[in-house]
Amino acid sequence: MAKILNVSNLRKTYRSGSRDLTVLDGISFDIEAGETFSIVGPSGSGKTTLLGLCAGLDHIDEGNIELCGTKLNQLNEDQLALLRNQKVGFIFQDFQLLPTLTALENVSVPLELQGNPNAGQVAKNLLEKVGLGDRYDHYPSQLSGGEQQRVALARAFSTTPDILFADEPTGNLDEETGEKVIQLLFELNKEMGTTLVIVTHDLDLAQLTQRIIRLKGGKIISNQTKTLA
Template sequence: MASILEISNLAKSYTSGSKTLKVLDDINFSITEKETFSIVGPSGSGKTTLLGLCAGLDKPDSGTVTLNGVELSSLTEDERALLRNKDVGFVFQDFQLLPTLTALENVAVPLELQGAKHAMKKAAELLTKVGLGDRGNHYASQLSGGEQQRVALARAFANDPKILFADEPTGNLDAETGETVVDLLFELNKELGTTLVLVTHDMELAQKTQNILTIKGGRIADLTKASL
């Protein structure tokens, strides 16, 4: 199966005052289509930075990121945004729902950005899939944390992404609610044939994916097949 994401010799540093902090150094791996893949490591190891680079939200100092056959550094910021809107879904720890929109409208946003017909109809279908068919007219402030993350899941899959990046998707949820969200994430991912890249500190969650990349001190410490 073809690679959907290829990372080659990736490095990233940040400068603060006179100090330069190397966050990632010599990162190399690839992910095939429809694979489930997790990135683990201690706090401050560079996991979220790596996820941002993989998704084209930030640019590396050196090395390349090739997403769905496109080398991201060759694109302008606007071109990267278009690529993300077409091919990429996101789930964040803090949900990132738009507070002035209803649940239904939040899910419809990626579809409307694409100019899709019947955006609201598809958004309603996705809300039903995540068990919130009757909550479409509620605003984020009227939903529990678990419900907000389920809306975020529906939104992430709205544009039929080829790859979905999830950054600590259960980080703000209690254990039982987190388990429900994880089950939904993997069910939707399998049903829609999406590639899933998951950043997590939860090894039990990481073990649900096919491959686990461990980062320590900004470098790859291990890349193993999970015991599914």
């Protein structure tokens, strides 16, 4: 199976006042295409920083990341943006929908940026799949948190990304709503054959994925592969 993400000896340091704070220290792992993968660890362990680096949202200090066959440290900002637009999907804890656009428009935007002539119809189909076929014209402020995250799910899958990064996708949702969103996430992921990388503090959610790495103090303390029923 081809590797879609390869992380090698990754190190990330931030300046904090008069001293350097090492957030990630010697991180190495790889992910196969189509795999479901979770990154867990306590607050401050470097989970979100690691996701941002893997997705090309932040710059590497030391080490290498190869995403979809491309070494990220060899790309400029425009090239990184193009790679993300063509290959990568995102789901964030705080939804990050555009408040001035309807649900349908929020899902259509990434498709329009790719020049897809059927953007509107694809967006409608995805909103129907996540149970929001009657919410096309609603703005984010008119939707509940769970509904907003379902719009975000539809948007993330709209461009059929090779890999999808989800950062605490249920962090702002109650338990019942979160479970419904996760069920939709895994259903869409299976249907589209996407590689799924989830950052979460929810160990029950992590157990749904094929592999789990645990971070502590910026280092990997375990890398577990499991057989899913």
